[in-house]
Amino acid sequence: MTASAPISAAEIAAAREKVPHAFRAPPAVRARRWVVRVVLAGLFVYCLVLFGFSPARIANGLARLGNVLSFMFPPHVWDSWRDFSEVLKGLGETLSMAFLGTVLGAVVAFPLSFLGARNINRLTFLRLGVRRGYDVIRAVETLILALIFIRAFGLGPLAGILAIAVSEVGTFAKLFSEAIENSSERPADGVRAAGGSRLQVIRYALLPQVNPVILSVILYNFESNVRSGTILGIVGAGGIGFLLSDRIAAYRWDEAWSIIFLIIAMVYVVDWLSGLIRQRLIGTEPRK
Template sequence: MQITADRIAAARARVPEAFQAPLATRLRRALLWTLFIGLFGWCLVDFNISPARIWEGLGRLGRVFSFMFPPHVWTSWAEFSEIAKGLGETLAIAFLGTLLGAIFAYPLSFLGARTINRLTWLRHGARRGFDLIRAFETLILALIFIRAFGLGPLPGILAIAVSEIGTFAKLFSEALENTSDKPIEGVKASGGTRLQQIRFGIAPQVNPVILSILLYNFESNVRSGTILGIVGAGGIGFLLSDRIAAYKWDEAWSIIFLIIAMVYLIDWLSGLIRARLIGKSELAK
């Protein structure tokens, strides 16, 4: 059937909403776009974001980058040992914080899993507790623990551990809820107790997921450990902040490059571990 202008006009007359949104919808869209553009413009004005300021800042940023090249090269172990110690300290902070967070979060996650905890009030209370813990940023926790325990790696470890308790408990409980009931029913049919159902029916299903979560968060915590060091929680971040404060930009760039290399290496190693323990076919899904 040939489409003509008369047919289009007739169809438009029969079902006008198919060709154009109703007036109320168009007004609502226009209002929302006006509010969005107005809010965006207000932020630009209130924060003093102007082309002149950005251009001036880019010029200063270019001068900073020029000070970073060529990067500094440490010619003796005596000079580099402090940097190596800082890198190792950052790794240790991330590792211990992740491990402690997982140790406390694993049993708590059973309270937040619907398939394990049948008490609605207790399950929802546990979930809200996880949300409360996750509401505190790691950097804020580090500042609090620095006031309590002083400078050094300990506040950084505690800040990561407390933050990860909420994150891990939420993710672990969700993994527990996504398990299949068939292995559990098999253990139950064999006369297994509730604890044995968890041990042999649920744990084998969630352990690979938990391992993947732990490895990913460890990578993330290495980066977080760098930031925590800047506020005094030890690690390579403290040395980086010291070099920047002293305007030693070439050394700062070298430290940044080492941090990037360390994160890349950890990502590569964690990928190998996941492929070996979880299986390449699972990772490809």
Template sequence: MTLSPQQVAEARARVPLAFRAPLSQRLQRAATWALLIGLILWCLYDFDVTPARIWTGLGRLGTVASFMFPPHVWTTWEAFAPILEGLGETLAIAFLGTLLGAVVAFPLSFLGAKNINRLNVLRLGVRRGYDVIRAFETLILALIFIRAFGLGPLPGILAIAVSEIGTFAKLFSEAIENTSTRQVEGVRAAGGSRLQQIRFGVAPQVNPVILSILLYNFESNVRSGTILGIVGAGGIGFLLSDRIAAYKWDEAWSIIFLIIAMVYVIDWLSGIVRARLIGKQELAK
């Protein structure tokens, strides 16, 4: 028997207590909310987050923002050339780091996929390796590689590559595990070897997903490359840090605007690439 919404409303009005959650569940909810609110209040107190401090900080932020306008316009090629070189260097760091990370992560992802690697001990060990690699923040890796290889783009490339190995391997392996078995069974029925099953049954399904992951992470790594430049790993971040340290806020704002424009262009081009190689219908799903 199915009750209408009106009958349910009438029953709720007659016996409202029957529709309430059990006492234990209500106490659990209240305790959870109390713990959450208490944790937030303690953090605000411990971090000295006060209205007076926030108001003072907003005033200083407004002062800094006023120094940024109007943005600086470079009038000579000699002054603007280092900015373009820094942008190109950041773009190259992100591209090479993403590419190197993907090249290493691609074969490792098959070892971590349940439908490819049947050895539980090996698969779980490889997956824990993904977690260990992803535990290191890109900025920390950059500082380590700067100590080892010195200043310049190389530490930035290696930092992004190592960080992306763990991320790509995890995402690629999950994509491989979510593939359909029908294509694999078709290749197997035709007499295909295990390698051919992966090549013709699994790879065509995961390639669009892998491409989408690569393009998205490349966009993200362009932004990360800017931060890495601030600590000495090359790129436009070094120039931005130098302008901020010299209180040249108008130039700093112009550099930030160029970074935003570069990221926007990359995002636009990535959308075109995805639409051409993956297909507009697949992207709309």
């Protein structure tokens, strides 16, 4: 093959004159871009001024943050089983809240997901209404749900479990229904051709396709709920977050940091076990 001859400057100038928009955006487009940039920059500066941003405030905050971080080392070591067992109990409550909330949310969301799937529910008004219900549930933050359930059921892990479960109903139902919609129709056609009923199509053609996706979503959300369960404890919904909030309020930073380290270790172990389960049941490689 022969190399193509280089394009001369005269040819480039001729092409630019012939099709100028191919080399540069029209003036109206450039003007709109500059207007958008100026508006975004102005909004950014306005927000900084509105929220009291200043270099002096940032410097003072970083200095105080350094003082707080200085209490990380050496970490606190509990010298009595009574004090350490209280921390272990909080970790166990947080883990139990995340597990029970995730399971309850998945159990309720699984049948609801079929009502939101286009290939299962052919009634458009019902399907769209169910999907908007998913959105309404997901629009309410888990922390807000925890405050509501604390008011209704009192302090303790029960409020945290219900908050996680209700929040997960909307999330799981949406993700499950999308997995059902994205399943292949060929296995379903095969079951129908063999004389299978609608329930048999779902059981033998649809569920084998979506079960790995559903399991993966449940495991991932369980990991996420272990972390969010810590936050729920801060508002009184039980778990290790309550102890963490108590230590921070009492300025016992060495104990607070030790509790944070234990939370990080618990999240790591849960993530590792979740990866092993995912590898064994789904066949994917565990995250490292």
